Amino acid sequence: MNLKNYNLIDFSAYLSSILFSIDYDFEKAESQLLDVHEKEPGNLLYILLLCQLYQKKIEYCSLPNGDTMRDETELANYAQKGLDTLDKKPRTVWIDSDFQQQGAFLTYKSNLEEALKAYQQAISINPKATDPRIGLGVVYQKQKKWNEARAAFEQARRLDPNDFTLRCNLVEILIEQDQFKEAEEHLAFVRRLTSERHLDALILSGKLYARLGDKARDNDDTVEADGRFDKAIYFLDKAAQAGNYGDFSRKITPAESCTVHYLSGYCQIRQLQAREKKGSLIERFNFATESQRNVDKALFKFGRIPEYAHNSFEANQAVRQLKKYRKESSPLKEVGAQVPKGTVVVILAVLVLISAQIFFLFRETSLVRAITQPDVICYIQPSKIQPLLKLDSVADLKLTRFARLTFNHPDSLIARWQRDMGETIRIERSWIENADAKHTPLLTEGFYVFITFASLLFIIAGLALPELTKLKVGSIELEKAKLETITTITSLNMLNGISDNRSSGAASDSRTSGTGPSVI
Amino acid sequence: MGNLTIIDNLPTQPVADTLQEVDQFLKTQPDPDAVAQLVKDLYSFGTKIMNDDPVAAEKLFRKVTELDPNYANGYINWGFSLHKQGRNDEAVDQYKISLTKSPEPSLALDVLKWLGGKDVKRFQDVLDALQAQPDLVTPLDKEKLLGDMEFQLKHFSKAAEAYERAQQLAAADPFILKALGDVYCALLQEPKASQYYTQAITLATESVYTTEQAISALPQVASGQVQPDRNSLETTVTEARKTLARLHYEIGDTLLSLDADLDQIWAHWKEAVQIAPGAESTLSIADTLYNNGQANRDRLTKAVDTYTTYNQASPTPDSDAYVLLNLGLCHYYLYNYPAATETLTKAAQSAGDYQHYANYWLGVLYSGQRKFEEAEPYYQRAFRQKPDEYFIIEGLILCLTALGKKDEALTICQKTKARYSTDQERTAEISYLIGNIHLDFKELDKALLYYKEALQQDPRHVFARHNLAHILEKKGEYQKARNNWNKAKSNYLDLLIKSTPV
Structure with missing residues (x-):
């Protein structure tokens, strides 16, 4: 590379731009840039780079107290320096890039209304320029003028469809405007590429x-x-x-x-x-x-x-x-206790329901009756059995044992009598105490209906139990996090970067620079 | 004599052929006179071409010194050829050898001044040479050089001693008094410095005054009548005025180097300009103001005034393209575009070394106002005049790109590239420019291809690397981009180290 063709101070400036935008080495970049700025204080590129550096430094500040005061002051200072340097050029000869730089410096100073005018001027001079349109979009975005911002970004995108960051700027606006489908199309494009x-x-x-x-x-x-x-x-x-x-x-x-x-x-x-x-x-x-x-x-x-x-x-x-x-x-508790509790209730309720149905259907069977009807104590009236006791022999005390027995139903007593005594002594129903006593069934029809409905109710309740005891997370109201506007500094490319001064003084140098002695 | 054949064709035939013929001639074992003649011829040939083709000239001077190892001038011009190629270290070696070959005192003085000058700064080498060979230059020049070198090495007391010895040898030389003033200025003894400056100015002013008095004392003669004494005295007074102006300029220059207030400097320079508006000192003042004032409106305005004064004081105003060019550039940096256009147009009209610069800057002037249509013809003219100047090719390409003339821009690049087919460094520059054209037209893949090509031709072309990384980033290939950014970083560092003077 023939170094004579380039302004070597630019090398330091470009190097520092890599240092802060790629390596995030702000200290080194700052010292380099301040050095080149000192050498050429009127070079707007260097001032702009210093502004970008401080802007980025603020964005990437990781101090626990978030102290960006110094960098913010520096940013404002250099933005003002940029404006002052621009002011040295008479307005009558300003071109689009001057207005664009003015817009950038004014944006750094948060003077949005003036920045807007500057960008609009730049666009009016050079409608094909992308950068002032992006600048304009950013200013509108900061002012929350979504429609205007969207229009500016859309126009910029048409001029440079390859710019991913620009698309993302547009997406931010589209999200704000609830234009989710279009936003996703742009995002999918960027993600894919x-x-x-x-x-x-x-x-x-x-x-x-x-x-x-x-x-x-x-x-x-x-x-x-x-x-x-x-x-x-x-x-x-x-x-x-x-x-x-x-x-x-x-x-x-x-x-x-x-x-x-x-x-x-x-x-x-x-x-x-x-x-x-x-x-x-x-x-x-x-x-x-x-x-x-x-x-x-x-x-x-x-x-x-x-x-x-x-x-x-x-x-x-x-x-x-x-x-x-x-x-x-905790969900574990829910899983361990509450969810089975509901199931048990359902199962029990189902069992009760089924039992109720069985008992009701077979309520007349002895077994069910034995269960569902309260016991009636039947026994042989003593006055009837006493005379017969003498029939017992010494070896066989059948009647004596029988006199001590009680039965819960007269039929049971009669059956047992007939089995034990046979046809020798016939029993009469009148001998039996409580033979005609009335049974009060436990499972009445009203009770059956009640049990059935109650069971059904419990089944429903059991099924609904987890919903009732559902996670309380639903009641946690989280604040929606606000996403800061993404501000990124794209790296320089040489086309934009090379300043007009690259060959300045070439003519003067050609005569005044030292040449060796020659014998002609 | 065999060398006649060689000399006849010297200016027209290639140096390689010449050297081949010299070798063949030497095989004939020529007599010493013939060899001496050959040395003179070769030296003369080399001297003719050394400004335009220092590489070829170097070969000739190498042969000259082979044939006559004691020929000081041969080493000096060899050194100059090397210096022209930017190989200053090697040039210094040749210059130092020349000093051991008993050069003419005036030549030796030139060599020593160059060695101890602003570019090379070999102050100690000069002191060593003067110590080893005290008779290399005249005693007065020796003391002045010793003073200058000791001053540069910040040995101020030694410098003062040397200047005082010089003053004893030339009491009427105001520049020695000025040099003593510089020493005390550097020692921050301002009253003493001021005293020396005043003495120097008084001395030079007296010289002017005395001569003016002598002129006025001459009898009046009728117009058209020649009066030799008057003419001689007028020449003397003009020279004395120039000396006084030079003195004021140099005092101002010293004050400038010490970061003095511009008003203080300007007081001296204004005097210099008034005393001798057409002198070289006026041009030097204008150049210094211009070179130090691109970001300073006040300095640029003063530069405009000074260049204008110098131009008007010239016997043929508007004929010095250099002055017009720099005046035009001052107007340009002051955003006085109509005046800049007018002045640069005048500069572009006179053929010479500055014509292509004037055309180029007219192109820049119009481009800077986004008037690319008007800019293009000037770039084209500059390109026709100097088709190998990189900044002109770059300016033209940028202009054509801005006009949307992609094909035309590419054609120019391809043709230029074809011319440099053997020079990798230059080919890389053009490949880089082609990449820029495609990048401007948002053709990222093509641009990428050409930046890669530029890097193949010159792996240290940092701007090609920079833009390659930029495109990779634009294409979303971040890892590759980062690798290239890192390489670009190393390249920048290497180039900055390489370009930093030792």
Whole structure:
């Protein structure tokens, strides 16, 4: 590479852009950039890179106290420097790139109204430029003017259909506008072409499916909700892996990481709640263990959100609710006690019902009667048996033994008499005490009806028992995590990067630069 | 004499053929006079071509020094050829050898000044050479050089001693007093420095005044009548004014290097410009202001005024393309586009070394206003004038791309590439530009192909690597992109180390 063709200070600037946007080595990049800025304080590219550096530094700040004050001040300072440098150029000769840079610096300074005007000017000068349209879209997005933002991003996308990050910007707006189908089409496109490695697309897919899951759940479409939450969890968990950078489009920011963890935990619980409503008793029984795993996962996700995170309050609240739920009615308890309790009730009720039916049908049989009718004590009246006792011989005390016997029915007594005494002594019914006593049956018709209905009631109650004692997770109201607007800095390419100054002073150098002595 | 054959065809035939013929000639065992003549001829040939073809010239001077190992000039021009190729370390070696071959004092002075100059900074080597060979240059030049080198090495007391010895040898030389002022300025003894500067200026002013007095003392003559004394005195006064202006310029330059206030510097420079508006010092002031003032409106405005003054003071205004070019660029950096266009157009009209620059900058000027249609002819002209200058090819390609003339841009690249078929570094540059064209037209795969090609031809082409990584990222191949970013990072570091002066 012939170094004479290039401005070597640019090398340092480009190197620092790699250092902060690829390596996340902010300190090294900062020192390099400050160095080049000192050498060429009027170079807008270097000022813009410094702004990008501080913006990224703020986004990736992982200090426990979240102290970004210094970087925010630096960002504002350099944005102002950029504006001051631009102001040195008379407005009459400004071109699209000047307005675009003005828009960028104003956006860094959060002067959105002015930034908007600057981007609009840039577009009016060069309608084919993509960057000012993206800038415009971002400003509208910050102002929550979704329709305008969408239009700006759509136009930019038409100009550069290969830009994945731009598509993701558009998706953010589409989700805000509940245009889920279109959003998913764009996301599927990005996911497919990047082998599910574009971090913004993964986070937004998670957000999109979480929203879709909620929607399905609101419509009581539990099966759909279950599937959507499942997808959301899949994408969010994948996005969380970008904490290690790996082969993802970029590293996840601490704020995004917290959002992703929260949203993932949120989806775990919502999925659990969606699943809880569906299925038969047995299915729910089998599902209890899995439900516990969901709760554990959610607790794990919420637990990963540090104290200082923007959503730590919501996360702590969710953890408290989940722990309380686990303590009071953990799914294991549900499985071990409550679900069988319902079954036992049903079984018992069924048994009672069946028994009642049998007893009622066979109420006239002796066996049933013996059970269902209260016992009547029958015996031979003493006045009738005394005279006969003398018939007993010394060796055979049949009548004496008989006199001591009691029977619960006169027929039983007569039968036994006839078996023991034979035809020798005939018994008369009048001899029997309580022979004509009236039986009060236990299983009356009213009682039968009552038992039948009561059993049926218990069966229904037994079947309904798990629903009544269903997981209390349903009552946990989780705050929906707000997903921060994804702001990423795309890396520079040389076409945009090379400044106009690359050959500045070439003519002057050609005469004034030192040449060796020559003999001519 | 056999060498006549060689000399007759020298300017037209390739150097390789010439050297082959020299070898054949030497096999004939020519007499010493013939060899001496051959050395002179070869030296002359090399000197003619060394600015345009330093590589070929180097071969000739190598042969010259082989034939006459004591020929100092041969080593000096060999060194110059190497310097022209950017091989300064090797050039220094040849220059140092030349000093051991008893060069002419004026040549030796040139060599020593180059060695101790801003580019090479071999201050200690100069001191060593002067210590080893005290008679290499005149005693006055020797003391001044010793002072300069010791000053550069920050041995201020030794520098002061050397300058004082020089002052004893040339008491009327205001520049020695100025040098002493510089020493005390560096020692932060401003009153003493100021005293020396004032002395120097007074001395130079007196010289001007005395000569002016002498002119006014001459009797008046009728117009058209020649008066030799007057003419001679007028020449002297002009030279004295130039010296005084130069003195003011150099004092201002020293103050600039010490980061003094621009008003303080300008006080000296303004004087210099007023005293001798058409002198080289005025141009030097304008150049310094321009080279140090691209981000400073005040300096650029002063540069404009100074260049304008210099141009107007010229016997033939608007004829120096260099001045017009730099004046045009000052207007450009001051965003005074109409004036820049007018001045650069004038610069582009005069054929010479700066014509292609003027056309190129006119192209840049129009491109910068998004007037690509107007810019294209200027780029095309610059390209026709210097088809091998990378920045011109790049400018033209960017302009054509902006105009949507992809095929035209590609054709230019392919033709240029064909010309460099044996030069991998240059071919890589063109492949990189082709990649840029495709990237601009959002043809990522084609762009990728050409960046890869550029890297095959020159693996250290960091911009090709940078854009390759960028495209891979755009295509969602993040791991590959990251690998290339890392390589680009190493390349940048290597190139920055390579470009950092020792």
